[in-house]
Amino acid sequence: MSEDPQKKRSLSERLHDRYRLVILNDSSFEEKFVLKLKPLSLFILIGTVFIVLITLVISIIAFTPLREYIPGYADGKMRRSIIELSMKSDSLEYELQIKSQYITNINNVINGKLGIDSIEKVKPVSTEKYKALIGANKPSKEDSLLRLEVEHQEAFSLTNGETKNANSGIASFFFFCPLKGTVTNSFKSSGEHFGVDVVAKENEAIKSTLDGTVISAAWTLETGYSIEIQHNNNIVSCYKHCSVLMKRIGNFVKAGEVIGIIGNSGELTTGPHLHFELWYNGNPIDPQEYMVF
Secondary structure: OOOOOOOOOOHHHHHOOOEEEEEEOOOOOOEEEEEEEOHHHHHHHHHHHHHHHHHHHHHHHHHOHHHHHOOOOOOHHHHHHHHHHHHHHHHHHHHHHHHHHHHHHHHHHHHOOOOHHHOOOOOOOOOHHHHHHHHHOOOOHHHHHHHHHHHHHHHOOHHHHHHHOOOOOHHHOOOOOOOOOEEEEOOEOOOOEOEEEEEOOOOOEEEOOOOEEEEEEEEEOOOEEEEEEEEHHHEEEEEEEEEEEOOOOOOEEOOOOEEEEEEOOOOOOOOOEEEEEEEEOOEEEOHHHOOOO
């Protein structure tokens, strides 16, 4: 018995066979549509359609706002908004805790319910251990003689007297020259020129004459950039017509520290110079009596 030749054909040969798809009118058997196909071409067509559809769906999800309607996807702006709201809520919670603690402390103060840790008990200082140290380290004879010699020398020391009277007058202070230069206009209280005008090189640094705190650092129409410093013993120094101010109000400065640069600012000036004033107990004094420019 011979085998069917159709069974001996390979799959590749069968995929290349031609088929015809015909659509007929059921009553008249008239051909309405005829399509010639190969199985291989049909598989390629179906696969291409599926790939195009998958690519189109992925593009729509990835690059269009329609992805927001798909469960599991969220807008980037929404994520940022959620993060910002979370941070704000944490900050509000922290501020609420601080306010609550503040109100609790105020109520405790009003009601007299202060915690034990809020009041520190001052323990009396015991001197027993110090007495033991003193007794064990008594000064020797040579040490006592040296102390007497030093005390005898300090009794006639000029600097010792100045130190004791440091807070009694302005003469005990050592004034640092704010600017080395030429004095072009001296102190004249009768002419209402309550300071000295010092001319120096351009961009020369202006220094503080004493230790003190800046009480004024501003610009005025007449004196330009000016700075005033409050010192001990009710002494105030003023530096006017600066081009640049290096310190601000509230800054503490040391004697000799740079506080500004020489300039020509303000209306009451005819050239780059420093107008320096020194006030003691509310009265102007001549700076040339206490320093050499």
